[in-house]
Amino acid sequence: MSAQEYKLIFTGTMGAGKSTAISTISEIEPVSTDVQRSEAGNDAKVTTTAALDYGEVTLPGGDRLRLYGTPGQARFDFMWKILSEGALGVVVLVDNRRPDPLADLREYLTAFRDVVAGSRAVVGVGRRETHPVPDLDAYHDVAAELGLSAPIVSVDVRRRQDVLLLLDILFHQIEATEA
Amino acid sequence: MTSIGLPVRAELRLKSLLEVVNARTSDRWSFVEQADAHVAICDPVSALSSVTMKRSAATRFISLVEDVSNAAAGTSVIRDPIRASDLIELLNLVSSTLSCEAPEREWAALASATNTAVDGRDAFPVAVALRGLARAKGQAAFVLQAGAFEMHVMPAARTVHLLEPVDEKGLSGLAAPGVPISIRELPATQTRALVAETRKLDELLWGLGLHGEKGRLLPELPVNAAFKLRRWPDFGRIEHTPDHLRLASRLVRQKATVLDLAMAAGLPVSNVNAFINACCLCDLVEVHPVDHSTRAVATAPPARYAGIFKTIRSVLRFGATS
Numbered sequence: 001m002s003a004q005e006y007k008l009i010f011t012g013t014m015g016a017g018k019s020t021a022i023s024t025i026s027e028i029e030p031v032s033t034d035v036q037r038s039e040a041g042n043d044a045k046v047t048t049t050a051a052l053d054y055g056e057v058t059l060p061g062g063d064r065l066r067l068y069g070t071p072g073q074a075r076f077d078f079m080w081k082i083l084s085e086g087a088l089g090v091v092v093l094v095d096n097r098r099p100d101p102l103a104d105l106r107e108y109l110t111a112f113r114d115v116v117a118g119s120r121a122v123v124g125v126g127r128r129e130t131h132p133v134p135d136l137d138a139y140h141d142v143a144a145e146l147g148l149s150a151p152i153v154s155v156d157v158r159r160r161q162d163v164l165l166l167l168d169i170l171f172h173q174i175e176a177t178e179a
Numbered sequence: 180m181t182s183i184g185l186p187v188r189a190e191l192r193l194k195s196l197l198e199v200v201n202a203r204t205s206d207r208w209s210f211v212e213q214a215d216a217h218v219a220i221c222d223p224v225s226a227l228s229s230v231t232m233k234r235s236a237a238t239r240f241i242s243l244v245e246d247v248s249n250a251a252a253g254t255s256v257i258r259d260p261i262r263a264s265d266l267i268e269l270l271n272l273v274s275s276t277l278s279c280e281a282p283e284r285e286w287a288a289l290a291s292a293t294n295t296a297v298d299g300r301d302a303f304p305v306a307v308a309l310r311g312l313a314r315a316k317g318q319a320a321f322v323l324q325a326g327a328f329e330m331h332v333m334p335a336a337r338t339v340h341l342l343e344p345v346d347e348k349g350l351s352g353l354a355a356p357g358v359p360i361s362i363r364e365l366p367a368t369q370t371r372a373l374v375a376e377t378r379k380l381d382e383l384l385w386g387l388g389l390h391g392e393k394g395r396l397l398p399e400l401p402v403n404a405a406f407k408l409r410r411w412p413d414f415g416r417i418e419h420t421p422d423h424l425r426l427a428s429r430l431v432r433q434k435a436t437v438l439d440l441a442m443a444a445g446l447p448v449s450n451v452n453a454f455i456n457a458c459c460l461c462d463l464v465e466v467h468p469v470d471h472s473t474r475a476v477a478t479a480p481p482a483r484y485a486g487i488f489k490t491i492r493s494v495l496r497f498g499a500t501s
Contacts, residue, residue: 006487025495059490088484119432124415132337140410149431154415164497165414168424171488176428178483 003062008167009084010053011112012093013104014072017126017157019053021093022067024163026055030067052083080111089120089170092150093157094139096131102142109146116148119177122170124155124162180208180270181216184225185243193220193261200267206274214238218273223251239273239403239438255442272438272448303397303456304360305353306387310460312362313337313380320365326358331365332380339383341376347390354391381461385417388457393449396437397456405467406455407434412463421498422446426454434467 010018023030031054053069068087070080084090092108094101105123115121125139139152151169155162180197182190194210201207208218214231216238221228223242228251232240242250243259250256257265305325312321315334323330328349331340345353352358388397396402408430414423425444429435437455441448458464492498 004487006491057491057494059487059494063487063490065491065494088487136410136413149410151411151427151431153411153413156415162415164495167495168421168492168497169411169414169428171484171492172424172428174484175488176425176432 003064005064005066006059007066007068007087009068009070009087009090010093011070011080011090011108012072013095013098013108015098016072016093016095016104017124018069018072018093021091021124021157021163021166022053022055022069024157024160025057025167026067027057028055030055032069052079074107077111084112084115087115087120089122089174090115091166091170092121092123093155094123094125096125096127096134101125102134102138105139105142106146109143109148109150113146113148116143116150119150119173120170121150122166122173123150123152124157124166125152126155126157128154129156180218180220181211181214182220183214183231183240184222184228185220186222189222189243189259196261196263196266200263200270203267204270204274206270208270218270220257221251221254223249223254241269255439272441303354303387303391304356304358306384306391306456306460307397307399308360308362309339309380309387310384310462313384322363322365324361324363325353326360328353334380337380339378339380341378344376347386350386350390354387356392379416381413382417384460385412385457388460389418389453391453391456393453396452397459400455400459400464400466403436403469405434405436405469406430406440407465407467408458409463409465412458412461417457422450423454426451427458430458434465434470436469 010021012018019030019032033052052071053067055067057065057067059065068083070076070083090112092105092112094105094108098104109116109121112121123139123143125136136152136154140149143150143152151173153165153169155166157163182193185193197208197210214235218239218241219231219235220241220243221231223244228240231238232251232254240251240254242254242256243261244250244256245259247256247258255269257269305323309323309330309332312323312332313334315321318335321332321334323332328345329342331342333339400406408427411427411431412419412423414427422444426440426446429440429444435443437448437451440446441451444451455464
């Protein structure tokens, strides 16, 4: 039997931690296509992903789990759908420091509406320790306004356990849906 | 216990078996001829069963079937022929869900009742009082004295200042019944005095639910009800196990009783009780009447992705501490 390939997508705004999350669990040095940022941001990040991030995990039997990080800027949104085709699921990362993180969530839930509606998405909200507002209820309200529902949890994607938590929740959700 | 719609021989076998297992069940059970019973073993295709199920919301209905797929919707299942061990397990599960008599006590207004002493004879006095304070509006802070333990509750900041650190054992002590508690408003000048540890309010409430009396539900939760989660708990901030993720994934999609959830997930009722209590203290639980028209919680494991997810979890070492 030929080796299988599985795909997980990490998406979110610039600085939300997609590259970090992938590097946290990838067994290879992640391939990034970072360039100098041309857009102003309110963080210290000087580069951003212009195309995509890529990492991978080798599974028994030669199977592979491929990890893709989408470019953060909305002008690359045509790539989001292409990347998500055939994916096991999508991890949406939101940065609570951003000027309007709820609008960010709205944008990504709308872009990945089919994936979210199929219970194949999980949302991780970062930097809630330093920026507690908006709270998670506000995020859930945004999802509900769009007629969607998804697991939304606080994370620090620099911590491997937090990234694994996102994947575990995603997997449990898919398993419950398929049952 | 009673039976509904069973053939005479099956009912006689059930009565005999009940006599045999009664010495090994946690409570003593008796067989009654009327439909008003805690448990009814029923024939799912019997019209009498269907009618009785619609009328008796307080009774736990168990489908007696050879094939689980033939069970009536909204019922638990026991296989025919009944094995003594299955009947014992079933009756003990039901016993554990019946052990809580829910006193009608409204704690939501507790936050406004400062300088109040509560005798704490009810279950979960600290947890329920803390949750009441958590709902307080405005900038007021409160001192919650629980036995010799003192905590300062800041509802607006969603934090609790503990005057001494509390570990898992300490949480169990705080969650025990009979802890005398008192509440008073805390003058602003005294906040943060001698603080040993600051915790998120929801994290502490979650811990009190999880480590409290596992054999019973919170006083406000009816035993014969179905529960559903409003949303996923914030597992990024609270202690959790894979079982909690599994229970949450089911309960955000579908309402279920404690017993059905325990049977479907293969978990002790006490663990499910603890999870429901923790979710309830964090205001995540919706309570629904048991609806016999809803599908019973699925017991079959998912096949399509189970293999690959198990592999990924193993390779990435989910749950490992390092």
